[in-house]
Amino acid sequence: MDASVDFGHLVRRRPSAVVRPRSTGEVADVVRNAAANGVPVAARGRGHSAYGQALTDGVVVDTSTLAAVHDVGDDRIVVDAGAGWDAVLAAAWERGRTPPVLTDYLGLSVGGTLSVGGIGGTSFRHGLQTDTVLALEVVTGDGVVRTCGPGDELFAAVLGGLGQCGIITRATLRLVRAPTHVRRFELDYDTVAAAALDQVRFISEGRFDFVQGQVRLGESGRRVFLETYSEGGGDLPFLEFQHRLDAAEALLTESGAWFHPHPWWNCLLPASTAVDFLTALVERLTPEDLGEAGCVLFYPVFSAQVRAPLVRLPAERIAFLVAILRFPPDDAALAARHVAANRHLYEEARERGGVAYPIGAIPFTAPDWHHHFGDQWPSLREWKSRYDPAGVLTPGPGIF
Ligand SMILES: Cc1cc2nc3c(=O)[nH]c(=O)nc-3n(C[C@H](O)[C@H](O)[C@H](O)COP(=O)(O)OP(=O)(O)OC[C@H]3O[C@@H](n4cnc5c(N)ncnc54)[C@H](O)[C@@H]3O)c2cc1C
Numbered sequence: 001m002d003a004s005v006d007f008g009h010l011v012r013r014r015p016s017a018v019v020r021p022r023s024t025g026e027v028a029d030v031v032r033n034a035a036a037n038g039v040p041v042a043a044r045g046r047g048h049s050a051y052g053q054a055l056t057d058g059v060v061v062d063t064s065t066l067a068a069v070h071d072v073g074d075d076r077i078v079v080d081a082g083a084g085w086d087a088v089l090a091a092a093w094e095r096g097r098t099p100p101v102l103t104d105y106l107g108l109s110v111g112g113t114l115s116v117g118g119i120g121g122t123s124f125r126h127g128l129q130t131d132t133v134l135a136l137e138v139v140t141g142d143g144v145v146r147t148c149g150p151g152d153e154l155f156a157a158v159l160g161g162l163g164q165c166g167i168i169t170r171a172t173l174r175l176v177r178a179p180t181h182v183r184r185f186e187l188d189y190d191t192v193a194a195a196a197l198d199q200v201r202f203i204s205e206g207r208f209d210f211v212q213g214q215v216r217l218g219e220s221g222r223r224v225f226l227e228t229y230s231e232g233g234g235d236l237p238f239l240e241f242q243h244r245l246d247a248a249e250a251l252l253t254e255s256g257a258w259f260h261p262h263p264w265w266n267c268l269l270p271a272s273t274a275v276d277f278l279t280a281l282v283e284r285l286t287p288e289d290l291g292e293a294g295c296v297l298f299y300p301v302f303s304a305q306v307r308a309p310l311v312r313l314p315a316e317r318i319a320f321l322v323a324i325l326r327f328p329p330d331d332a333a334l335a336a337r338h339v340a341a342n343r344h345l346y347e348e349a350r351e352r353g354g355v356a357y358p359i360g361a362i363p364f365t366a367p368d369w370h371h372h373f374g375d376q377w378p379s380l381r382e383w384k385s386r387y388d389p390a391g392v393l394t395p396g397p398g399i400f
Pocket residue numbers: 006007042043044045046047048049050053054055063081082102103104105108109110111112113115116117118119120162163166167168169359394396
């Protein structure tokens with residue numbers, strides 16, 4: 001993908017240079033030079049953000065050339081941050097292991113998801129991907145290579161830190177035993193409220209090992225269902241399940257829809273308001289709002305499992321991820337209407353105690369970011385001035 005666009009195809013920013021580093025040292029050289037000259041720098045993983053998060057008119061550091069798997073043990077794996085989760089899973093799998101949390105789509109980079117959170121259907125049990133990191137190597141905005149781990153300030157500044165304080169170059173990630181097969185279920189519901197209440201029951205009882213939910217709006221009407229799996233028994237190979245979106249990606253790539261605008265919307269809502277919000281949302285959405293391949297995704301996580309302070313969650317025991325994954329036709333005016341609708345929906349979610357999961361296409365102002373980070377805002381500001389004193393890192397989200 002061209003470094004001036006991302007998966008969202010809503011924002012275009014032409015970089016003055018794209019660097020494909022061969023080592024951490026080269027990343028440090030680039031950042032040091034950029035900082036000395038006041039040139040913005042943004043790391044790019046796989047460019048799957050929806051709203052210009054990885055774009056800049058300065059220097060793009062394309063981390064796809066830093067994608068090695070260095071070491072795999074029973075309980076951990078050491079990888080370069082440009083490695084895709086598909087490569088991490090493949091290397092872990094050779095030893096019968098897996099990362100505890102995988103995103104639905106594996107073509108995302110480790111650095112890209114650790115910068116936002118990384119949520120999946122096992123997050124109710126293991127937290128986000130940011131909760132499964134044992135150590136990081138980071139090039140901070142002053143061009144210095146540093147290492148950090150749990151308890152370190154830099155670790156807190158970088159995980160879920162939207163690239164503001166450093167570029168992650170290497171990560172040590174926790175691994176767990178992988179099931180060879182899973183028993184997968186699709187459970188249909190009449191209402192999204194009934195489905196969401198069952199999700200809460202399932203994660204509380206620990207009945208399944210993976211829990212998600214979807215709403216699809218097709219010609220034959222609305223379908224609400226949960227997708228779950230159990231690790232005991234079953235005949236669906238675990239790897240096949242994890243690669244479940246590959247076929248859809250191939251189809252959408254062939255049809256061109258993969259390259260259309262994707263005004264996606266992602267927020268986390270407290271369980272106490274999520275069900276009513278979801279119900280009203282689903283009543284309102286039309287098939288045109290989602291497009292043929294689109295859906296609403298929803299599933300709960302236990303907030304206490306999510307420990308990285310910059311990954312924001314509603315202040316309640318259970319939070320629901322709610323995502324509107326739109327696949328509209330290639331129509332700029334329609335995309336602009338969707339982005340405006342996203343903003344409106346964000347305000348509604350926020351009134352109900354929701355926070356953005358900042359990967360989507362929701363226009364945000366500097367005061368919105370202040371509100372987003374809440375009690376962590378003073379820390380982020382302090383960390384930014386300490387680790388990126390020239391203020392050159394990752395301008396895309398527009399935080400500073
Ligand atoms: C089809 C699809 C499915 C998805 N499924 C999920 C899902 O199941 N769960 C989920 O949580 N998310 C999901 N996402 C969202 C995705 O996790 C985020 O958009 C993620 O940031 C994209 O990773 P990337 O490698 O493409 O990063 P980019 O889009 O390239 O970058 C994202 C942000 O991180 C910064 N960044 C990138 N690399 C680094 C680095 N090494 N160090 C510091 N900062 C860095 C960038 O500058 C940018 O600000 C999905 C997105 C798509 C398009």
